[in-house]
Amino acid sequence: MCRQCEDPDRPGYLERLREGVADRGWLVQGVEGTGLYPPWAYTIGLSGYGLPELVVTGLPALPAAGLLNGVAAHALHASPPSPGECIPLRGGPLVEVVPLAEPSAHLVFAAALYGPGIRALxxxxxxxxxxxxxxxxxxxxxxxxxxxxxRHEA
Known part of the structure; x- marks a missing residue:
């Protein structure tokens, strides 16, 4: 685990995240895979719009960021995806939306900025x-x- 993940209150990093969110609306935080754990990434900032944050696991950084940024932009202009919804991505795989059981346990920096009651998909x-x-x-x-x-089964 990185030093910033071990201490999300580490001086400077949260302030840089706040500034980035203020500039761009949201950010994507990537987490490198190690050993048995695959890489994953999540948004930081959608909570400020009253929306759930977004997460993807098992994708390298660039494809993960592309997927998250695309869905985040759509969520801001339309609505966020719903649990159980299947989304066919243009030129990509089919995606199914699953609500996170404990978002604050996985989205450390989003929880540090928006509190432990954040929601995530x-x-x-x-x-x-x-x-x-x-x-x-x-x-x-x-x-x-x-x-x-x-999974949200209908």
Whole structure:
């Protein structure tokens, strides 16, 4: 874990996040994968608009940021995705929206800025064959995308 993640009150970093959110509306915080843990990323700033933050796991930094920025921009101009909603991405995989069970446990810096009552939605992406992580044959059994909440089944 990085030193800033170990101490989210570390002087300077939260202020830089506040400034970035004030300038751009939201930011994407990436977390590198290590060993058994895949990379993941989340937005910081959507809570300031009364919206849930967005999370994606198992994608490298650039694709994760592209996905989160695209959905965040849409959420600000239309509405955020709903739990259980499936979103076909142009040129990308199908995504299903899953609410996080404990957002403040995973979105350390968003919680530091907006409090422990933040809400968050995970954008769970299908593999190249259209299978989701709750399928035993997702990525041919190799996994790599933790789901941080329970699926919303209609």
């Amino acid at each position: 995970q954008l769970v992406h299908a593999d190249t064959r259209g299978r989701f992580p709750w399928s035993a044959d997702y990525r041919d059994g190799r996994g790599g995308q933790p789901v941080l909440g329970a």
